[in-house]
Amino acid sequence: MYIEAHEFGHHIQNLEDTLGLSDYRNPGADSNAVKIELQADCYGGLWAHYADDSRSIEAFSEEQLNQAIETAGAVGDDNIQRRSGGEVNPEGFTRGTSQERKEAFLRGYESGTMASCDTLGRNAYQS
Secondary structure, three states: OHHHHHHHHHHHHHHHOOHHHOOOOOOOOOOHHHHHHHHHHHHHHHHHHHOEHHHOEOOOOHHHHHHHHHHHHHOOHHHHHHHOOOOOOHHHOOOOOHHHHHHHHHHHHHHOOHHHHOOOOOOOOOO
16 A cells, blocks of 8 residues: 555646656755655655545555555665665665655654645645
């Protein structure tokens, strides 16, 4: 469910016309590529926050929430770099660290607000 939620986040970015701000040719821990991925994680958490059986989107169980957080951590740049046998190199980040990805998903899930997902500093939403 994490992947579906994350991709929903990218859909929101597409609607907001911010998805194109990601620049994977200029990676790094503070890059727009990372900011866009973390925002998609946060929007995914927001989607999970509002998932409700009455709206035809099945609510996340506690187990599914834990699996989503675990999956978010598994796809962090640091984890991917370690698993591929390399050293962790923040200058090559395009998705954020495992911890950042977990925190972003949880921030959206716990807050339930678009403003909590403003990784680009656009101030587009009121709390």
